[in-house]
Amino acid sequence: MTEHKTGTRQEWLAARLELLEAEKELTRRSDQLARQRQELPWVRIDKEYRFETDEGTASLADLFGGRSQLLVYHFMFGPDYEAGCPTCSSIADGFNGFVVHLAHHDVTLCAVSRAPLAKLQAYKRRMGWSFPWASSFGSDFNYDFHVAHTKEEWQSGAVEYNYRTMDVGPSEAGAQMASSAGTDWETYRREGPGMSAFALEDGAVYHTYSTYERGLDILWGMYQWLDRAPLGRNETGFWWRRHDEYDGR
Incomplete structure (x- = not known):
């Protein structure tokens, strides 16, 4: 049994729409930062x-x-x-x-x-x-x-x-x-x-x-x-490897 909060589809949608507004704001901020990068003096x-x-x-x-x-x-x-x-x-x-x-x-x-x-x-x-x-x-x-x-x-x-x-x-x-x-x-x-x-x-x-x-x-x-997976980065220490070093590749 998952220990994560569960809910109805309606509850999920309400929370998702709230998150969507935050994501849109982040996108707008990211666009602004991109313009600032391009405006740096050469x-x-x-x-x-x-x-x-x-x-x-x-x-x-x-x-x-x-x-x-x-x-x-x-x-x-x-x-x-x-x-x-x-x-x-x-x-x-x-x-x-x-x-x-x-x-x-x-x-x-x-x-x-x-x-x-x-x-x-x-x-x-x-x-x-x-x-x-x-x-x-x-x-x-x-x-x-x-x-x-x-x-x-x-x-x-x-x-x-x-x-x-x-x-x-x-x-x-x-x-x-x-x-x-x-x-x-x-x-x-x-x-x-x-x-x-x-x-x-x-x-x-x-x-x-x-x-x-x-x-x-x-x-x-x-x-x-x-960052978009259910458990996020969920990491402890150095877990990644070169792509030819994983078992069962």
């Missing part, structure tokens, strides 16, 4: 960044692939990782499906990680992914966009991430994810997830937006479904 990028891609060495402008907009997912895969971050991997599972739609709407989606290209290519084959993925190995790109930090920064306790100074201590879930990536916690935490948006206009590249931590929730399709 910051021109004059620094030269070099990436390694399946097509060879590329500049940041090259990553646009002939389009005027670029969305970069900062995928946690450090040079010393043996596998990509399991959380980033779960998020990236959705990329193959909509990257083609974005490409036909003047937007290129590309993941960027600090691991050497060969590691990214091998992991990409394992996961069955086809979306663009560039290596920033040896570049300042991840550091400049605050998704990579040096050992010295962490030891100082003054790491800039998600627009604030922070220091993340070890946790059981963190240690599990680090082990899952084939590394230790101190090495694992030098990388961070995020996404950044860029515009290309008259040959110049502009940074337009970046988000981190819970700002990535909306990109994690799995959770959007769970």
Whole structure:
């Protein structure tokens, strides 16, 4: 017997209509926030960044692939990782499906990680992914966009991430994810997830937006479904796995 509140169809409908008003307000607020994102001032990028891609060495402008907009997912895969971050991997599972739609709407989606290209290519084959993925190995790109930090920064306790100074201590879930990536916690935490948006206009590249931590929730399709399931996220600790690691798949 369920312990959740039960009721009649009429009671459900009344409660659902009340919730619908709240959902509509959230939608309107979300539309307003989208406009605010688009109204942020663009910051021109004059620094030269070099990436390694399946097509060879590329500049940041090259990553646009002939389009005027670029969305970069900062995928946690450090040079010393043996596998990509399991959380980033779960998020990236959705990329193959909509990257083609974005490409036909003047937007290129590309993941960027600090691991050497060969590691990214091998992991990409394992996961069955086809979306663009560039290596920033040896570049300042991840550091400049605050998704990579040096050992010295962490030891100082003054790491800039998600627009604030922070220091993340070890946790059981963190240690599990680090082990899952084939590394230790101190090495694992030098990388961070995020996404950044860029515009290309008259040959110049502009940074337009970046988000981190819970700002990535909306990109994690799995959770959007769970938020609508009867028990919601209903989670304790690190429960998700790479899609080829579940039993009985």
